Amino acid sequence: MFKNFKKKGYYFIIDALIGSTIIFLSLLVIINGGVKPTKIQYNYEMAEEYNTFILTTKIQDLQNPYVKNLYNLGIITDKSLTIMEQVDLFYYKNTTLSQTYARKMIENLTESLIPDKYGFSYSIIDGATTTDIYNNTDKSVANIEDAKIVIASRKITFVQINSSTMFGPAMTEIKIWI
């Protein structure tokens, strides 16, 4: 009789374990299944996040050797500008050298953030003119024309040149493709 009770005790323990496993698994399915982002959504978010990063991050908050060097050389003079404003300023100056600074700056700030498999470009749309500031097609990524999916994120861009002059509004476009 005592032996029988012992066996029945095991039934309860095993039953409780099975029960809790069922509840745990069902909760796991509910939590993960409902909010899992699709691949396309992830790509959209990635483009949007990069663009927001460039729009809102100030030069003074960066720890980047290339940007630091430009500041030390007096090429960047106002550290309170955001990355996007500084690129606009280079674009506004419209010299070969300033275009190089803009390209290298975006390259330096994004290359470690963008996964290798993604193509990435940064352009300024000013009226009817679109100017490519940076495009990473020289790397081992697919050309944008051959891409399976291209995601673009656009932001209004502008910068105060001096008290009486303002560049913009223009459009900054970031494209990510795979």
Add this chain to the structure above:
Amino acid sequence: MDIKFRKKAILFSLMSILFSILFVTIFSTNFTTTYEDRIPSSNIRVKVMDTYTKNLETYISGSIKTSTYRALDEITKYRYVNGGFFKNFSDFNNTFSNCMVCGHINCSNMLSANCSIGNSKDKYYLISKLEDVKNISLDKMNIKMEYKINSVEITQDTQENPRHDPFSIQVAVNISYNVTDNAGGNYYATWNKEKVISQAVTIIGLLDPTGYLSDSTHDNNRTITQYQGSCAFDESCWNPVTTEQFYNESSFRYYSNGISFLQRYWNDNTPSYYYGLETILHPTDIPGINLTNSYIDNYYWNNDHTCASGKTILTMTLGSDTVHLDTTTAARYNVTNLGTGYCP
């Protein structure tokens, strides 16, 4: 007996299955296939529009700065040709608001005079800037932006300018705007906001209104530059050397009994404790100079520190010029010893 125990032993399993069914039923209603595809994309669109709205406010602030600066510059030149000094603050603020908002003297009549004497093709005014962003938003981002400028006020009031910077003015624009998705309308989200955007605008580089509007010969076109020397905010440190440096710079400095930049538009001589400015005029700035006047700018233009008004005027050499100062001013700048009596 054994069967009875086995039935009880699956009690937990049965309960957990029932709970799981309950959970799945409750939570799966939030993630039905109808919304599954739509929610993520609308979330991204809402994020895009939210960032756009924040960015728009920064753009409006920048536009206010540029428009204000340009409007102040244009109305000084406009008033030189058309009317001289304003009657009072209200008269000035009315013209300023119109020029800053639409580039014309009267925004309700766009056939009214252009504030820009040269009819500048460069559209600096606020409406032009807002129309640009409205069009580009619709064209390139499919975002519809509507706006209404409710009021504009310019001031150097202490509450609005807590830093008491005499070299900047404050402009407050009350603006309403509405941002919606052009494709989805109000389906995704709507930003509807009325906000007062206040912006500090420098006066460095602008024409001094008193000098420009007072001088009928148009020779005085001194622009505002800020004195950077050691006596900028210390009245006790003036001596012949620092005074000469200040004179040679042709700059303006803070002086608690001076006249603020804005007051100069309607020729108000009430001392402005926080925002008063003064400069010493050069004889070359003012051909046909009245030698019996003190050369402190607002004293000179207002003709109220003269020998005729009972002041004693000293003559002295500053830089390479012969300069006339009243005795009180000469004592303030600690240069009385440099001077000899000119009149009476």
